[in-house]
Amino acid sequence: MSRSIAILRLLGEARPGLGVKAIADRLGLVPSTCLHILRVLVEENLVQIEPATKRYSLAAGMISLARSVLDGGSFASRVQPGLDRLATAHGVTAMGVEVTSHHSVIVLALSKSNQPFRLHTDVGSQFSSLVSATGRLVAAQGDYTDAKLKKIFSAIQWDDAPTFARWKDEVKLAREQQWALDRDHFVRGLSVVALPCFGSAGQLTHTIVAVGLSSLMDSGTVGKLVHDMRLEVKALSGGQ
Template sequence: MVVIRKAAQNDEKKTAGPRVRPVPAVTRSIAILRLLGNSAAPLGVKAIADELQLVPSTCLHILRVLVDEELVKIDASTKRYSVGAGMLSLARSALKSGGFSDLVQPYLDDLASRYGVTAMGVEPSGLKHMVVKALSVSELPVSLHVELGSRFPALISATGRCVAAFGDYTPAELKSGFESLRWQNPPTFEAWMKEVDTTRTHGYGIDRGNYIAGVTVVGTPVLDSKQRMVFGLAAVGLMSQLSATQVSALANDLSKASTELASTVVSVR
């Protein structure tokens, strides 16, 4: 918590922290990276310079440095720029470091090993999307590929049922979000809402082949003190490899893990 206190002018001068001086090259580099990250297509030097009101020669100099550091890549044929693989590496490092990711990893490793599933720790962002922040993959010959940092629609699959069940959203908001989802075997909104109610009652959600045909997903919420979902756990496996008994046991173990995490994870946010 940040506390702002009023003080006498003389005291402010004595206790003020170090002044952060702007570094134009750094500020411009960050602006370029954000612009390229938000752009649907690669951009040329002139387009970038015009958008950010930079001198083209300065823009080109910064781009060359970013390319050299692999944070930006250039298409040699079009001379257009886009974000490079180095950005993904940095993002993954940020996702791995500290907080929820560290706390949840032992649980995911245990679940993946015992049930032969891909286990994930996710963080929802409202009704927009959820991000995979921690991951553990089983050693079985067949497993589902998910990448750390992947983003999914917030209401999709089993974790989506948890978002709907443990969030302060109106039926109209949920319907609007639901209608934008893409399922291989889509449920009706009415049937989905009944499953959301069941998720609220049982404390876990199950997707049996709706999101991806032949795949079962079990999800549980990690709740804050107001019983709102702040993180989630998910286990993904092939329907042919998970019996009804195993799914029930998996849901129970996921719920236990979520309950244990809830007592500590909110304090690290």
């Protein structure tokens, strides 16, 4: 099972697909074993093969699996109305983000604003766990050594990276105030606000994120946005 998941993750990152040998080499698998797993995944419509190139890629069956996560009582379905309210009231792009156990975060739900900017993200987009405002919350709640934090931090692709010392100060502030702000660092011209959502065991599981033009987000505007985001987080907690 773990090898199947590893193959699906790899193919999710590889475009326009990979051949058996390339997959086996990257994952350290025996090619015959890799081929067997791929054939099973093809039968389940989770993976498809291009006959001309013999390259494997994700298939439409993955969409059904994703839809089952997004439908019903999932975080994505519960957070969507709140994201729509935030986007409409504040002119921001609002997102519901999952914090995974693989040092990454995934956008599960999205509500776009009518403001004249385009944020290059969509449902399913995946980023480093320490990126932007959500990253400050993850670092604030996690049990990281300075060496580990610095290693992950240095690998992030910023438009205008803060110094590690400044970023650590912002992580400390995020821990104290229970919300975080990234202004112009991850993407120049954009400010990102994130609030944490905790699971039943008190662990950080998700964040609610709002993105807007920095020129329109002064301290007063950010304060009002954070207030409304807190209300949405509280409503989510009550719905669990």
